[in-house]
Amino acid sequence: MKTLVCILLLLETFVFVVQKVDGQSPDIYAELKELTSTVTALETRLRATEKAADELKKKNDDREIAFSAGLMESGTGDVGPSDTNITLIYKKVFTNTGNAYNPITGVFTAPVKGAYVFEFSVYHFGQLIPAGGYLMKNGQHVAMAYAKQDQGALNSSKGVVLILEVGDRIYVNLWSNSRIFDNQNHHNTFSGYMLFPLK
Structure with missing residues (x-):
């Protein structure tokens, strides 16, 4: 999960630098808010996947x-x-x-x-x-x-x-x-x- 957050932050920084070079001035707070929302959604999906994996393991243990x-x-x-x-x-x-x-x-x-x-x-x-x-x-x-x-x-x-x-x-x-x-x-x-x- 930490790797995913680092990759997203690097991508956001890259977008910011590219836009700055092009003369645009992005709203960094809006970008960070969107990034935070994306990371939160990914964490929720990861927890659901881990829970499903635990349930599947329990079923397999029963077998x-x-x-x-x-x-x-x-x-x-x-x-x-x-x-x-x-x-x-x-x-x-x-x-x-x-x-x-x-x-x-x-x-x-x-x-x-x-x-x-x-x-x-x-x-x-x-x-x-x-x-x-x-x-x-x-x-x-x-x-x-x-x-x-x-x-x-x-x-x-x-x-x-x-x-x-x-x-x-x-x-x-x-x-x-x-x-x-x-x-x-x-x-x-x-x-x-x-x-x-x-x-």
């Missing part, structure tokens, strides 16, 4: 929603089996842009209405005990990843696109009577991100 987490932060171990479904808490947070995923509860809460992608996986060693997990939305079953075999590693994953309202809750339940195993390789993960916002 930056992505998370990815592994089941165990450290160590090695099993989760399950249990007689009831267990909400899995993915403690090893790789990414949590927008802070919509809570690593204490294992729940993602939609901060913005939009279309979201979610993916999760279940992994275990086959011992006639299945590995199974449900993707849940507000307490309702959406999709299941499931695997069972007698021996060897078993793995299943699932991905869905969901339309969420503000406050919708997404999480993964371990299926009752199933088991999953995790270690430093993070075999069991839960991830999601917003594709685009909706009105």
Whole structure:
């Protein structure tokens, strides 16, 4: 803004000198008044532009929603089996842009209405005990990843696109009577991100 004012003052001085050389005597006060009016109008436009830029940045910040987490932060171990479904808490947070995923509860809460992608996986060693997990939305079953075999590693994953309202809750339940195993390789993960916002 200071540069703009300096340029305008230099131009005004140039006009004054040219007119003086031509024998004209300009009304310097009228010229300065017009210059002040121009600078004031430019300052007003600049403030409006800065405000619009701030609002656009806030909207773009709202769109930056992505998370990815592994089941165990450290160590090695099993989760399950249990007689009831267990909400899995993915403690090893790789990414949590927008802070919509809570690593204490294992729940993602939609901060913005939009279309979201979610993916999760279940992994275990086959011992006639299945590995199974449900993707849940507000307490309702959406999709299941499931695997069972007698021996060897078993793995299943699932991905869905969901339309969420503000406050919708997404999480993964371990299926009752199933088991999953995790270690430093993070075999069991839960991830999601917003594709685009909706009105």
